Amino acid sequence: MLELSGLFLGFGGINVICDLSLRVATGERLVILGPNGAGKTSLLRLIAGEVQPEQGNIWLNYREITGDTVATRARAGIGRGFQQTSLFTGMTLRENLGLACAAGGRRIEDLAAQAGLVDLDRPVAEVDYGTARRLDLALALAGNPRLLLLDEPASGIGPGGAAEIHALIAALPRDLTLVVIEHDLDLAFAIADRIAIMDRGRITFDGPPEAARPALKAIYDT
Amino acid sequence: MFRLTTIRAATAALVLIALAAWSVHGDYLAREITAEIAILAILVLALDLVAGFGGMVSLAHGAIMGVGAYGYALANLAGLPPWPAALVGIVASTATGGVIGAISARLTGVFFLMVTLAFGQMIWALTFRADALGGDNGLGGIARPALPFVDSNDPLVFALYALLMLLACLLLCVAVLRSPFGHRFQAVHDNPARAAALGFAPERIRAQGFAISSMLAGVAGVLAAQHMQFVSPELMVWTASGEVLVVLILGGIGSVTGAMVGAAGYLLLKHWAAGWTDHWHLAVGLLLIAVVLAGGRGLSGLLERRRDA
Secondary structure (H helix, E strand, O other), X not given: OEEEEEXXXXXXXXXXXEEEEEEEOOOOEEEXXXXXXXXXXXXXXXXXXXXXXXXXXXXEOOEEOOOOOHHHHHHOOEEEEOOOXXXXXXXXXXXXXHHHHHHHOOOHHHHHHHHOOOOOOXXXXXXXXXXXXXXXXXXXXXXXXXXXXXXXXXXXXXXXXXXXXXXXXXXOOOOOEEEEEXXXXXXXXXXXXXXXXXXXXXXXXXXXXXXXXXXXXXXXOO | OOOOOHHHHHHHHHHHHHHHHHHHXXXXXXXXXXXXXXXXXXXXXXXXXXXXXXXXXXXXXXXXXXXXXXXXXXXXXXXXXXXXXXXXXXXXXXHXXXXXXXXXXXXOHHHHHHHHHHHHHHHHHHHXXXXXXXXXXXXXXXXXXXXXXXXXXXXXXXXXXXXXXXXXXXXXXXHHHHOHHHHHHHHHHHOHHHHHHOXXXXXXXXXXXXXXXXXXXXXXXXXXXXXXXXXXXXXXXXXXXHHHHHHHHXXXXXXXXXXXXXXXXXHHHHHHHHOOOOOHHHHHHHHHHHHHHOOOOHHHHHHHHHHHO
C-alpha cells in the first residue's frame, strides 16, 4: 500500500527525518508515537507531499509518488487530517463539505452523518473546536481515500469530544489504511494494528502494540 | 465566500438605476461620465474578482485592459465589424491574462504584485515602441458597434449601452463566484493547504481565475476603445492599474458591488473636485484615508455595516 524508502529531510541544517524506511499494508492501522520533535508530523508531511525529501522514495500502491504534488497525491487516494484544524473559515459547514464532496463524489448528508455534524448552515468561524475537529476529519474522508493520514486528530478538545473522535476513527471501514500520529496512548492502543515509535527522525520501534509497551515506558517515564 | 445579500443586490440596482436616470435627464457631460463610470467599474470588478476573492492583487490589469482595447482597435481598423472585433479584443485580453496568470499564480503577496507590475510595464513598453500600434500617438478612427434601432454615437445611447455591459459583467462575476469553480477559487484563497489536500490544484485554479478576470478587463478595454474611438499606451501605464486598485479599496474589496460604488464615487468626486481645483487628487487621497481608517471595507462595506448595526 504505502512504502517509504531511505527518506531524509532536513531544515536549517538539522535532520528531522534520517534514513527512514517503512511499509504499511492495505487496511493496516499504524499509529506513530514518540516525543515532541521526533519528526512525526514531518513524516506525515512527506507522505502527503507538503515537503519533498532530500533523499529517498515514496510509493503508493506500487506507484512512485515522490515528486507528486499534494493535489495529485490527494487524487491518488491520500486523505489528510491536520494537527491544527485546517478548514475554510470563511464558509459554513455545508459549504466546506460541499467543496470536499465535489472533489470526492460523496453526498454532503452522508459525510455529515458519518462525522456527526449537524446544523450545517453555521459559519465555521462560530463552531466549537470539537465540531471543527469533526469537520476536519470529514474533509479528510470526503475523497474516499485509500490511505488516511491523521495528525493528533483529537488534540485540543476535552475528554468527551476526544471520545467522539475516537469512536469515529474506530468505526472507519477496515479496508481503509490509517497512519495516525497520536499522543493519547489509550486511543493509540485502541485503534492500532501496529505501532511505530519515532525519535530524532528515526523509527526506533516498529511492531505489534503489546510489544511496544516497554519502549513506550522508557520514553514516557523519562 | 461571496454572498449576494439583499443590501448588495439593492446597492447594485440603485447605482445602475441612478446612473441610467442621470444619463437620461442629464446633459452631455453626465452621459460621458456615466460611460466612464461603467467602463471603470467593469475594470475594477475584474480586479475585485482576483484581488478580493483570490488574494491576487494585480498591477497588470491596466495593461490587460489595454490589450483588449488595442485588440479591438486593430481588428476594427483591419476591416472587421465591431462585434467580431470586440471578440478579438476580449480573447486577446483573456489570453494575455492566461499567460500572466500561469506564470505568476504560484506567487503570493508582494511577489505577485511585483511580477504583475513587470508584465504590465513590458506590455506598455512594447506598445509604446511599436510603430505598427501607432507608438506614443496611439490609434484613432475606431468604430462604435451598430445597435438595433438606435445610434451608438449618441452619448445617451452609448452611456446606456455601457451600463448594460456593466450589468452583464456584474451578473457574470456573480455567476462565476457562485459556480463550483468560484467556490474552489475562493477556497484556494481561504486555505490553500486544505484545498490542495482535497485534490484541487491551487496554481491552476488561480491561473484560471486570473484569465476570467482578464476577460472582464478585456470587455472594459473594448468599451474604452469604443467610447474614445481612440487608443493609446496611456491606457496601459502602471499608474492606471494603481488607480483601479485605489478605486477598489474605496468601493470595498471582495464585495462585487464595491466596484460600482467605488467607480461612481471616485469619478464623481474627481469631476466635481476638478471643477474647483487642479489638486483633485488631494480630495481622493483624503477620502481614501478616511475609508481605510473606517475599517477598510470601503464605501459599500460602510453601507453593509450601517444596515447590520
